[in-house]
Amino acid sequence: MRTELSTLGEFGLIDRIKLQQAEKQQKSTLKGIGDDCAVIEKSKTEVTLISTDILLEGIHFDLTYTPLLHLGYKAVAVNVSDVAAMNGIPQQITVSIAISNRFSVEAIDELYKGIRLACENYKVDLVGGDTTSSQRGLMISVTVIGTAKKSEVAYRSGAKVNDVICVSGDLGAAYAGLQILEREKEVYSANPEMQPELEGKDYVIKRLLKPEGRTDIVHELKDLGIVPTSMIDISDGLASEILHICNASGVGAYVYEDKLPITHDTEQTLFDFKLDPTTAAMNGGEDYELLFTVSMKDFEKLKNHEDITTIGYITEKAKGVIMISKKGNQYPIKAQGWDHLV
């Protein structure tokens, strides 16, 4: 008997793995599979946060247009983002790489230069890893270790009815950047003499190639004395992430299309490709912004924050997870996101 992986999809596979798990055996395990990080008890008041991500050539990145320096930076940033999504502070990372002999020592130096830049920027120490050869291509596996006060950990499951839904930064830009780089790759493969047309596209390209984990938001929330009731990072698109929060919290949500933070640059680029900015924000992915909910009381402290946008509020579960369109129509939000397994 053979069941194809494509019948499960990524989230289906994760659910299947969860079901097969052994009973919990360590009382220090506070939260296992199912959030941005695992949460392990460190002391009565503190926890250790752990998250891990794989980046595979040909699946997660294309070296035709991804400089190794940026790839190294991004590999760290996307893991740091998972710790930020728990309202924690990253402290250490391990980086494992598998490389084929296509790569030179100088290429690996570039990759680790990017890793080093990210380590300096996020104040994390590179403490270990594994190096091996691969038969083909480059694979990077990063694990991040972070810390948080036990009382300040923001799980996906804590959103409450009437909480305000907030997003940091802006959405859809990485997806817009991807369109440009994919187009230039095609142009280049048809005619290597062509110069790339990237003028004025710096922002959206940077958002794809060099995303940031929003630890700055975590520090700001701390300074304001705010603990989000729930939080997640936006790696697969807003639609997928709001559904994760609503499912884990047992609530519904209203999200207003006209509130989605989308920059002019992003909109302009998507317009050139005849793509819808809302779709890019909802399903584009790779933004690595934070999606979080706060109580009405805390919202007062945030409402004038220039890098945080309120996009809606939490409702009772029965109301569903709904997008209110610019015309005032209601649409159920469905996850599309990246599903490499299909």
Place this chain on the structure above:
Amino acid sequence: MRTELSTLGEFGLIDRIKLQQAEKQQKSTLKGIGDDCAVIEKSKTEVTLISTDILLEGIHFDLTYTPLLHLGYKAVAVNVSDVAAMNGIPQQITVSIAISNRFSVEAIDELYKGIRLACENYKVDLVGGDTTSSQRGLMISVTVIGTAKKSEVAYRSGAKVNDVICVSGDLGAAYAGLQILEREKEVYSANPEMQPELEGKDYVIKRLLKPEGRTDIVHELKDLGIVPTSMIDISDGLASEILHICNASGVGAYVYEDKLPITHDTEQTLFDFKLDPTTAAMNGGEDYELLFTVSMKDFEKLKNHEDITTIGYITEKAKGVIMISKKGNQYPIKAQGWDHLV
């Protein structure tokens, strides 16, 4: 300018990565790259241990003769072994996999069944990971999180002159098992009708396919009140590991060939292949036993332990790292081990 990776080798690449690292930024980082685990401060008296390993199809395992159940078990065991090598107790693991559509849901179930068995055996919780598709083959990346008292962590760097060198279990068996499975693979590819000749080879094959991390030895040492002065797990062969300890500790060593723990089964199998048991023990790899040093005082408590063998003692650095052959000749020990990068 292009320098080939093969000019560095694996250890050369690790050294280069270490040199490129940023300055340490977190005071909680007690030990970074360069031991079996990274060591992170947990409290005044306790530390968190972290290690990570990649297993790649075609490099680290051959699915022609490796059942996925065993592969899952082994992926956990070899990481657990790294925590044991620090004199620590493993508590959690994360498992990331990249899989091509060649694998069915049932195949992944088998892999996770093996992971589950190992989790139950070693009392560790599976707390996270990443799942993604690959263009080709199976890749497994495991990170283990363990704990130890700060005063009981055994680094590679603590061996002192006159310390006794000990090895748990026996050596060279996994290498013997590999010879058999590689032979049977060739026989099978020449004639698929042939039945495999595995009779009486259970032990050496099991040692290759289902190694164990020696957490039992860690518990026994604790019960005896012994903290090894240095420790490492034998993944690349005794030669490579004793050199790691001697280099890190700034000492030399005498190792006696006639003391190497090699079972009759291993010897017999290697004899059939006209291979030297000492070479298998020194350079075969994949034994996952513990190599450690203890003070003369502690050695008294260990000398009758039936699963621990004394193979030599630590000397001054100037004396070199030496094997005393059965005939009484001295040979400098050189690392050969696995070097996938060459």
